[in-house]
Amino acid sequence: MSTIAGTRKRSSLINGVHSRARTGRQQGRPRRATSLKGYTFIAPFLLLFIFFSAFPDVYTLILSFQHYAGYGSATPAGLQNYDALLHYPVFWTELENTLEYWVLHAIILIPVAFILALVVRSRSVRGKSAWRAIIFLPQVMSIVAVTLAFQVMFASPYGAINHLFGLHVAWLTDFAITKWVVVALLVWQGLGFWFVVFLSGLTSIDPAVEEAAMIDGAGVVRRAISIVAPLMKNVFLFAVVIDAITSMALYTQPTVLAATQGVLDPSVAPLSSLVVVNLQSSSFGESAAAGWLLFLLTIIVSIAVFGSFRLFGRSGAGRRRVVIGGRRAAVSR
Amino acid sequence: MTAAAERGGAAAGLVQTRGLLARVGCYALLLLVAVLALYPLYLVIANSLKSNTAVALNPSGFPARPTLSSYSQLVAAGQLRAFVNSLIVASTTTVGAVFISALAGYAFTKLRFPGRAIIFAGLIATIMVPIQTGIPGFYVEFAKLHWLNTYQVQIVPFLAPVFGLFMVRQYLLSVPDEIVEAARMDGAGEWSIYWRIIVPILRPVLAALGVLEFLMMWNSFVWPQVMADTSNVAPLQVTLPTLTDRTLGIVPLYGEIMAGSVLAIVPLIIVFLRYQRAFVSGVTYGNT
Numbered sequence: 001m002s003t004i005a006g007t008r009k010r011s012s013l014i015n016g017v018h019s020r021a022r023t024g025r026q027q028g029r030p031r032r033a034t035s036l037k038g039y040t041f042i043a044p045f046l047l048l049f050i051f052f053s054a055f056p057d058v059y060t061l062i063l064s065f066q067h068y069a070g071y072g073s074a075t076p077a078g079l080q081n082y083d084a085l086l087h088y089p090v091f092w093t094e095l096e097n098t099l100e101y102w103v104l105h106a107i108i109l110i111p112v113a114f115i116l117a118l119v120v121r122s123r124s125v126r127g128k129s130a131w132r133a134i135i136f137l138p139q140v141m142s143i144v145a146v147t148l149a150f151q152v153m154f155a156s157p158y159g160a161i162n163h164l165f166g167l168h169v170a171w172l173t174d175f176a177i178t179k180w181v182v183v184a185l186l187v188w189q190g191l192g193f194w195f196v197v198f199l200s201g202l203t204s205i206d207p208a209v210e211e212a213a214m215i216d217g218a219g220v221v222r223r224a225i226s227i228v229a230p231l232m233k234n235v236f237l238f239a240v241v242i243d244a245i246t247s248m249a250l251y252t253q254p255t256v257l258a259a260t261q262g263v264l265d266p267s268v269a270p271l272s273s274l275v276v277v278n279l280q281s282s283s284f285g286e287s288a289a290a291g292w293l294l295f296l297l298t299i300i301v302s303i304a305v306f307g308s309f310r311l312f313g314r315s316g317a318g319r320r321r322v323v324i325g326g327r328r329a330a331v332s333r
Numbered sequence: 334m335t336a337a338a339e340r341g342g343a344a345a346g347l348v349q350t351r352g353l354l355a356r357v358g359c360y361a362l363l364l365l366v367a368v369l370a371l372y373p374l375y376l377v378i379a380n381s382l383k384s385n386t387a388v389a390l391n392p393s394g395f396p397a398r399p400t401l402s403s404y405s406q407l408v409a410a411g412q413l414r415a416f417v418n419s420l421i422v423a424s425t426t427t428v429g430a431v432f433i434s435a436l437a438g439y440a441f442t443k444l445r446f447p448g449r450a451i452i453f454a455g456l457i458a459t460i461m462v463p464i465q466t467g468i469p470g471f472y473v474e475f476a477k478l479h480w481l482n483t484y485q486v487q488i489v490p491f492l493a494p495v496f497g498l499f500m501v502r503q504y505l506l507s508v509p510d511e512i513v514e515a516a517r518m519d520g521a522g523e524w525s526i527y528w529r530i531i532v533p534i535l536r537p538v539l540a541a542l543g544v545l546e547f548l549m550m551w552n553s554f555v556w557p558q559v560m561a562d563t564s565n566v567a568p569l570q571v572t573l574p575t576l577t578d579r580t581l582g583i584v585p586l587y588g589e590i591m592a593g594s595v596l597a598i599v600p601l602i603i604v605f606l607r608y609q610r611a612f613v614s615g616v617t618y619g620n621t
Contacts, residue, residue: 038446045437052490059470124356140605144570145594149373160393249463252554275465288469
């Protein structure tokens with residue numbers, strides 16, 4: 001949509017001045033020389049993209065309808081690979097794991113990041129840039145290194161946490177608990193990122209809006225929920241959608257954290273590990289089917305998030321109107 | 334003092350107390366978050382200065398006798414090679430991807446050619462495809478071309494990042510076309526417009542993109558794990574979790590692993606300190 005607006009705006013000096021005399025049909029057309037330059041400039045990007053991203057994705061789709069063991073020729077398989085995956089109990093366990101990791105970390109991560117942004121922005125806090133740098137710091141630590149640090153923290157029986165508090169919790173071998181360690185790791189890693197995103201979103205809010213509410217006696221919490229949060233709706237949508245999309249492809253953290261001797265127990269493995277596990281056992285067809293099911297899941301989840309935001313967003317806007325109405329009432333009184 | 338003033342004073346006192354409480358609450362929360370944010374970093378550094386056995390005995394405290402033995406064992410285990418591999422892959426990809434995205438982003442914004450909008454929309458639509466989706470197809474096809482366990486298999490597929498293209502284009506949309514048109518009227522060719530006008534304008538967004546790309550490449554794990562896990566080309570991120578005792582191969586050598594983690598963190602911290610502003614603006618880009 002922005003492209004259309006952009007094209008119209010681009011009725012440029014050259015085209016605008018010279019071609020005004022020409023026919024309208026010619027005006028919208030680029031000259032052949034500039035077209036050629038355009039294609040030349042995008043060629044490296046486009047060719048790399050087609051050969052190394054688009055083609056493998058499409059070839060994976062083809063492969064997912066074939067049996068192929070890495071040697072000989074591939075034989076057609078119809079939907080057998082998909083059928084096999086869906087009848088595989090591990091598939092459903094790992095699907096559930098991926099969804100659990102996503103939901104559990106997101107409902108903690110996003111509100112906490114928002115609250116931290118509010119706190120750092122608030123007038124009663126000094127040294128804002130120092131706090132900002134500290135909270136952002138986890139974002140600049142290597143994911144694998146940090147996951148290994150969590151392994152040292154939560155190892156049992158001799159991990160740092162057990163040692164520090166005199167506990168005997170089997171953090172990484174009792175898988176019901178391990179899931180929560182993964183969630184903690186995801187929150188820890190994502191906090192700095194979303195904190196900075198919310199902080200920059202907050203700067204775009206007119207302070208006068210909040211001051212008006214403050215004069216009317218709206219408390220900090222009330223202002224945050226009824227005024228600031230609805231104004232930040234788009235930032236929340238962005239955060240939830242991007243976080244959901246990246247969560248579907250989650251792989252590194254649970255794998256590095258909980259695998260023993262390179263093998264990850266399916267009860268903590270994310271869905272994406274089906275791609276890797278099948279590939280490593282040379283079941284390329286099933287690996288490919290798993291890859292496309294993962295893509296399908298990503299699409300479904302993003303649509304669901306968009307849809308629920310539309311519902312939620314409407315009720316949020318309604319609440320805001322009530323508050324503003326209340327403010328008017330308070331002023332007139 | 335009148336009763337009203339007294340009441341006013343009491344109210345002001347109440348407000349002050351509440352303000353003080355809020356302030357204490359804010360700082361308490363921030364302090365808690367700061368401790369939680371820094372603790373793993375402390376743990377990595379402290380444990381890297383212990384021997385493997387000392388980590389097992391005392392995983393949380395300061396090193397009783399700080400030693401560099403874990404570092405020397407890490408070097409003896411050939412992990413410096415993995416570190417260099419990571420550096421080669423991440424920096425090459427960053428430079429290439431920034432250059433290629435800038436070129437394409439410029440063309441998609443300031444040059445006109447048939448199919449421009451459709452191609453761009455098609456590229457953006459693929460942003461939702463998880464990295465794992467292409468892995469099986471890529472693996473099967475590029476195994477035949479003998480690309481597995483090479484540097485190029487880790488570099489070339491990441492030279493055309495769609496998010497980079499998007500960042501450059503978003504930025505250039507706010508740059509008036511008249512700048513380009515004026516140069517074109519003066520007879521400047523597209524190449525010199527690109528180098529002399531567009532690249533300088535793009536400098537802040539290219540810095541942000543470069544930092545993001547470096548961070549992403551430095552963190553890549555599943556791709557090299559599948560495509561390049563032999564010790565001559567594998568990055569540090571893939572080799573670190575596999576550091577186990579040489580005899581049985583099951584006990585993780587946490588001293589060495591933590592020393593390797595320091596190596597894995599240092600380049601990012603350097604990039605962060607050097608390009609802090611670009612870092613933060615890179616992170617918040619999609620948001621604006």
